[in-house]
Amino acid sequence: MQDYSIIVAMDRNRLIGARNHLPWRITEDLAYFRTRTLNQNVIMGRKTWLSIGKALDERTNIVLTNDLGFSYPGVIVQHSIAELESWLVSQQSPNENFIIGGAGVFEQFLPLACKMYITRIEHEFEGDTYFPPYNEEEWLLTSYETQSSSSGYELSFNLYERRGETHAKLG
Ligand SMILES: NC(=O)c1ccc[n+]([C@@H]2O[C@H](COP(=O)([O-])OP(=O)(O)OC[C@H]3O[C@@H](n4cnc5c(N)ncnc54)[C@H](OP(=O)(O)O)[C@@H]3O)[C@@H](O)[C@H]2O)c1
Secondary structure (H helix, E strand, O other), X not given: OOOOEEEEEEOOOOEEEEOOEOOOOOHHHHHHHHHHHOXXXXXXXXXXXXXXXXXXXXXXXXXXXXXXXXXXXXXXXXXXXXXXXXXXXHHOOOOOXXXXXXXXXXXXXXXXXXXXXXXXXXXXXXXXXXXXXXXXXXXXXXXXXXXXXXOOOEEEXXXXXXXXXXXXXXX
């Protein structure tokens, strides 16, 4: 099985989205996301792809969809996690595989991921899409930094690594 790293920004209530967009605009978090994912693989659901609206530059963009007709220049399209796995194996690339959302995709990769980069925003926003609940005991906080954003929110950048062999195997 490939290694997967979740990267997500969430508010105090695990909110991640509102009407298929981010509920906030925080340039410091966008910069953090860019720095982390540059030159790596970014794997996303079709709705997150729609909300971004373009391929992220200097990254390998991979979109999951069941739509066999979906295509876009510069985008790798995969139709299942099994298909994605086979493709990643065939690439033999040293890139980190970042799962960048949204909620549906986070939920499927949570049992498979070995790292989570979580930006926590100390605020309660309005929205409709949440990061799934997860068992905190399976994760060890290995890096923690705080920052005040120019928009006035307190942020923390947290890296969690999975403890031991608690991840699921693909069947
Ligand atoms: N705060 C953050 O860090 C963050 C990050 C990313 C996204 N978001 C937000 O999250 C929201 C979108 O999340 P969402 O859960 O609604 O949608 P999503 O996870 O981005 O996309 C769901 C779609 O992905 C495709 N898909 C998912 N798993 C698949 C699989 N195993 N095989 C094939 N296709 C698969 C399906 O597309 P088809 O319907 O085409 O089959 C599905 O309808 C937006 O509000 C966005 O702004 C927030």
